[in-house]
Amino acid sequence: MTSFAISGWGMVSAAGVGRKRFADAFDAPDGPVDVSGMYDDLPPGPAYALPSFNARELLGRKGTSFLDRATAMALVACEEALADSGLPLDRADRVGVTLGTTVGSLRSTSDYSRETLVAEKPYLVNPVLFPNTVMNCAAGQAGIRFGLRGVNATIAGGRLALLNALSYATGLLRRDHADALLVGSVEEFTPHTAWLTRLSTPDSVPGEAAGVFVVEPLDTAVAAGRRVDAEVLAVATGFAPGGEITAALATCVATALDRAGVAASEVRFVATGEASDRLESATLPDAERILVQESFGECHAGTGALQLAALLVTLGRAGSGTVGVLTGHTRRGGVGAAVIKGATACPR
């Protein structure tokens, strides 16, 4: 059974930029911050956002003026991941990107739509901003910025976006469509996501996150001397028609464990994306639970990246060979699980 290595990763979250900031916040969460200065039109209350995030400072001036926040966050996370892994790009036609999202940037799309309604003429929209309205904008920009001409994919999955991207990516690698992939998920904090969070799940605190992980066949990473943070042993996804999520998720977890050749009793940690609904608590009851929402808020498509990062930090400290599981579900019935085995004995 082919295994895949995570050989580096990058993160932009309320904790700041980079894996160290994430690990520090994971250990000692600061809580949500005052975001009232970020935008007009925000709902009241703090959020798990990064007000200090400055795209132009982090990415430079060239080609960054018109990027929306989601794209900028994704690019920074990609850059961190590439630097962290040291992945060479001499065969850039074999290195690609698979990014998970909800709708790309709801703000970009809705503001564009708004312009056609309120502008003096309905076609007086800004042509430069048009690409931002399309969901594959961030992945496409990552391809341009880093010269990655391999498979470039965007997956709409919300809370399951990272799991779907990971499933898709490992499939591509298994079938030799690419040598390595930047796999991640992203959700920006804007008035649109803040309000949709408040209106849909009033008990949640909105947040933002962009996490990207370098995924490649384990053999390649080892042969090239790249540090392996963890192995992706298996990913399984499914759907529950009629919304019978608990049973479907249990089946999904069992399938993933079976593919990974891991018994349920061997799983030490479970990272879930949920907060209050606890639908996922029935699976793997003996494993220690990691609830990223408690430290990073409701980050929608960014949730999966936070879950995976949290697992990597935890597994990295627990000793080589420790197994964790990442679970996810969406209200409409999507379910998913990934089995991750820690590889690095010492945390970075």
Add this chain to the structure above:
Amino acid sequence: MGRVVITGLGPVSSIGTGAREFAAGLVDGRSGASPIQSFDSRGFPHVHACEVHDFAPAELLHRLRTNEWGRSGLFAAAAARLAVTDAGLDLGAVAPDRMSVAMGTTSGESQVVEALTAQIVAGGLESMSPALLEQHPAEQLGYAVSEELGVTGPVITLATACSASNYAIGHAYDLLAAGEADVVLAGGADSVCRWAHAGFYRLGALTESRCAPFDRDRAGILTGEGGAVVVLETWEHAEARGAQPYAELLGYGLNCDAHHPVAPNATSIAACMRLAHRNAGVEPDQIDYICAHGTGTAANDATEAQAIVDVFGAGAPPVSSIKSMLGHTMGAASGFGVIASALAVREGFLPPTINWRTPDPAFAGIDTIPNQARRATVRVVQNNGFAFGGNNAITVLGAVA
């Protein structure tokens, strides 16, 4: 690796709904263009699109409640249901976890986002309705198909813009060839929306009422909509139930221009063609027809033709653009391309590029099948899909041997 076949076609389009009507539309060179009805087009200099005016989801769907889903999800589910019926597939005879769904889209539930925006304009962000918010995520397109058909296997929604169906159908190929599924419903869906109409107009990429790919005086796209889904099966599964495939899916290739957010790159597109050929195990001289991306913009058609000449030299096969008839159906476009290609293989005809009047010297060496469909033996088809972000995806179909 196992062989993969296409056994059912489910088009919901402006030129016809269902395989038979759609095929007749292609053969007749039917145009789906009409004055826009789905949004207030006053104030726009151009007011035509290729909408599906007669879409009646309640009549096509068995399980979904139509008031719980956006238009794109309903297109996807209706197209999937049509494809299953066309395939003669008894869903009760397939294990639900051995089925999978892969859908592609550009803008997902664009009309839901527009409705949310109208709420924002009228009453501020706080007035967005939770019901619409529940419908807006693009992943709903895949779920709509899974829910309609009762599929419990993996479901994925690929949001790779205007090549997304080819990504989805390629993904289906991978799953089936590896034996991870027996049946996959794959394709794409999108809805006409005001902001895309405005955006393409503002880019100078929107023509007034005739989409004329490869014509010297072509002036851009017409936006379109619909659902294009096919049933794909492993060879073994199709054979065991006595299905008659339309065509075999031979393989696909994906790459990225990594060059410009919207402008296509000929070198990269040529590389994608070669990759698709290699993965499908075919040589250029085996290809009998290219179903072009053919949007009808100056840039795309010139770039695509340049890539074709680069790869095929003087021996390029006939090339046509069904966008001349359907408009640009965005994420569904390459799905309609797969459907048209499968029909071309099975029925033995080449779809036309309609609205063609004046030859462009740049395409002198290429037969663009102007205006009239043509009888032909079609053994191998290359179906092109390109997109913003340089997301290239090409699928290759072949006659069932």
